[in-house]
Amino acid sequence: MDGNPAARAEYADNGNGAGVTVVVCSSCRDEQGSDVRPTAGERLGVATAQAADRTDIRVTQVQCLGNCKRRLSAAILRDGSWSYVFGDLTPDSGPDLIAGASLFAASTDGVLPWRGRPDSLKRGLVARIPPLDLLKDPS
Numbered sequence: 001m002d003g004n005p006a007a008r009a010e011y012a013d014n015g016n017g018a019g020v021t022v023v024v025c026s027s028c029r030d031e032q033g034s035d036v037r038p039t040a041g042e043r044l045g046v047a048t049a050q051a052a053d054r055t056d057i058r059v060t061q062v063q064c065l066g067n068c069k070r071r072l073s074a075a076i077l078r079d080g081s082w083s084y085v086f087g088d089l090t091p092d093s094g095p096d097l098i099a100g101a102s103l104f105a106a107s108t109d110g111v112l113p114w115r116g117r118p119d120s121l122k123r124g125l126v127a128r129i130p131p132l133d134l135l136k137d138p139s
């Protein structure tokens with residue numbers, strides 16, 4: 001499961017759902033390692049952007065998230081919240097990423113809920129990273 005009660009309490013009700021960004025690795029190749037363009041990662045980026053149409057979720061592409069061994073990769077970020085890195089995605093995972101991002105946008109505790117998260121974002125979870133504010137010395 002994600003998070004611990006203390007972390008969740010610290011970030012309770014810290015936002016209105018704005019500021020969610022999906023970052024897709026455009027450099028990831030398909031299972032054959034093909035260099036054909038568009039790459040599998042670029043195709044995932046397009047599918048994600050299409051799925052985000054008419055939402056407030058921002059989608060952007062970067063080259064390599066450092067998760068190459070887990071195939072197609074993406075991250076979901078939200079201002080002041082935990083960040084999530086996923087792997088084992090497919091070029092068709094865009095709707096799953098946006099479903100997860102939408103769930104995150106509606107979260108009131110700064111944590112991407114496990115319940116309701118698409119299976120690909122459960123199986124594919126690689127890491128979650130706390131916001132810097134959570135690590136500050138409370139003194």
Ligand code: FES
Nearest residue numbers: 025028065067068
């Ligand atoms: S090439 Fe996509 S994570 Fe490295």
